[in-house]
Amino acid sequence: MIDKVVTNVHEALLGIEDGMTLMLGGFGLCGIPENSIAELVKKGVSNLTCISNNAGVDDFGLGLLLQQKQIKKMISSYVGENNEFERQMLSGELEVDLIPQGSLAERCRAGGTGIPAFFTPSGYGTEVADGKEVRVFNGKPHILENALTADFAIVKAWKGDVAGNLIFKATARNFNPMMAMAGKITIAEVEELVPVGKLDPNEIHTPGIFVQRIFQGLYFEKRIEQRTLRNK
């Protein structure tokens, strides 16, 4: 067994430098690496390119890095619900590459999988296809999309073991598994760090081979973006 445990978030994020490309798991505020984002703010690294489906809200998630102007470029599929983001983007302070959600997921997976490019119908005929090769398969036009990789991928899991095997909870899984595959170095923060042998090998979502560092997160606010309820 190869031990991936680091003692804290500070150690986990060693080596992240200005100008690097990071992938961050999560969908909205669900399944985001809260401990690592806080540490990135504390570290003050800047000029980051962040690949993340969303950009958080003004005062949580990646919004915290946006406030500190640490992000140079965002690669996302949906960035609503964040006024500071919209301001920086419309003013041109922030570069933004918006790509279809399915293509984002597949491009991250491709990056981790050694597939440099693939054809997809998503985005054909739209500005997403600008400058991209178009080819018809089965009578339908497709565009060629390239793989995405990152210097560091930072993911958040529910449970993880010492060997880096991860299990996510419910819809907090989302982009985390693909990004875990696509990071040159992948960091996992977990709600519960367990000894090897504690996780059923049949129930693991991300095999430890994709994870280089794992640590026990100290706090998880797990903020809810849209608390919607029904009446009893």
Next chain:
Amino acid sequence: MIDKVVTNVHEALLGIEDGMTLMLGGFGLCGIPENSIAELVKKGVSNLTCISNNAGVDDFGLGLLLQQKQIKKMISSYVGENNEFERQMLSGELEVDLIPQGSLAERCRAGGTGIPAFFTPSGYGTEVADGKEVRVFNGKPHILENALTADFAIVKAWKGDVAGNLIFKATARNFNPMMAMAGKITIAEVEELVPVGKLDPNEIHTPGIFVQRIFQGLYFEKRIEQRTLRNK
């Protein structure tokens, strides 16, 4: 909940006709749909194109269909351990398309995923690349591989529920999940068919949306190809 249960293997395989393309899960004899293979022999359908990583052994697995000359073409990665197969192939009775195991897995996944083609380094410079487009990414040549789909995909799972959600056991998972995605109609035979709600939604390997028919297998020989032991 959409109920996918059919009462038996006969009903499950209705609609499979001469000349069709089938995908069959399994690696060697591990995780193969034994009940369905027996029924295919009984049905006597012929001129089949079978996509399966292996071709069974002479008297088990797909070897049973080969004996009856029901297979016109095999698409596989490794076909050793089967004399009748080798005989039919070398004599030209059987068409064989051998493709790298990773490309086979990825091509099935692509077929189920709406990705018509992707680039891979596997097979570049070999006869696998004959007639295929070559393109260099990051200084390394890759070949373009197309998606595979099938009229029917037949998979074998450990547990499955009425909605078609599947859990595989250990290394019997292998090609089953990708093939389940790539069948126009996907049939799952399971060791244990359970009511909905019995499987943890976090532990399912193949979501029921990929499965059109599910049935309780009646017997599973689960033959071991290479029984290797160590001494106490």
Next chain:
Amino acid sequence: MALDKDGIAKRIAQELQDRFYVNLGIGIPTLVANYIPEGISVEFQSENGILGMGPFPFSGEEDADLINAGKQTITALNGAVYFDSATSFAMIRGKHVQLTVLGAMEVSENGDIANWKIPGKMVKGMGGAMDLVASAENIIVAMMHTNKKGESKLLKRCSLPLTGVACVKKIVTNLAVLEILPEGGFKLTERAPGVSVEEIQLATEGKLLVEGEIPEMNFN
């Protein structure tokens, strides 16, 4: 009388068929789940990673780890399953989802749709919409017939950046149900109760095709 949002959702719910897997977009489409016709089984997929989505939770039972693509807290039904985003779009791109219902800012008479960007003003991103419209065999747009300024959203050509080309088959608005013909044009098939063909014509900039008597929507 023109329909309200629930009326639109209710009419779209009539399009659900037994054994359909359905993806509902944010806004009006989400409401469709409240009006599933009796006697049929459908399952809702949300592209952030759940199949078998249930109703909103009761107070105190909400779980930050269990949301839909609109980031709303939800519940999971018996038989539900969670999966990652790549698998989710495998379902969508691979045509395993039978029906997609989504909102739009504009639809053109050849089935183009625009719903993700107003240059220089609003740029929220396309989310999963481009994948959904590029792949679904069966797309219904749920929207108001006109925008806040009273301008038609059913156009000859979309003025906004496109989400997808020639993909919309059916539109349900507060005024009407319309099909988009393969050769182009909005074919009027139903009127909202009490809404006249003239009103619909007035609110439609693109080519409207009216053949024979147009029935009112039936909500029985």
Next chain:
Amino acid sequence: MALDKDGIAKRIAQELQDRFYVNLGIGIPTLVANYIPEGISVEFQSENGILGMGPFPFSGEEDADLINAGKQTITALNGAVYFDSATSFAMIRGKHVQLTVLGAMEVSENGDIANWKIPGKMVKGMGGAMDLVASAENIIVAMMHTNKKGESKLLKRCSLPLTGVACVKKIVTNLAVLEILPEGGFKLTERAPGVSVEEIQLATEGKLLVEGEIPEMNFN
């Protein structure tokens, strides 16, 4: 004296480094797992879907659902994980596996390898070998220096259909350890105990580079 298969495996085991994920092919490579140097942690991947492969099971404990890529019954170590074939080759193609050891019928002096087909005679298929050699950064070939007829397997050019081009970096045979130079050629780095450079030269058809004194393999 030339090495036996276990000797080759033992020598290759010295190439294992701490924290390596390793894929071992069928045959001699499988034996490498028996000689892991003390004090290092490595994990074995088998491409049919397991990471953390353990030794063969005791009699009565074998499980038909738990095999390796050679279809042999195995066990799983603590911390093991099972996965599907697409994920398995994601590990391989995505360069997450640090070392691949596999057998060969022929290797050429520019690093080409042939190990899956003898036209008209033997066609077992490439299995995962083409993916492994196309992707691994670090490939060691484990094989006998000559075939059953006594002909060299280290050639100027492979005569059999290729498995991969210019990919092999190191070869360990019953006679020697050799590195393949970027500019081509087999550079002799170690001799099997008691085997002379002349014997190795005689058994090598391709260009053999011998610089200075060639040490014997060290098995301490």
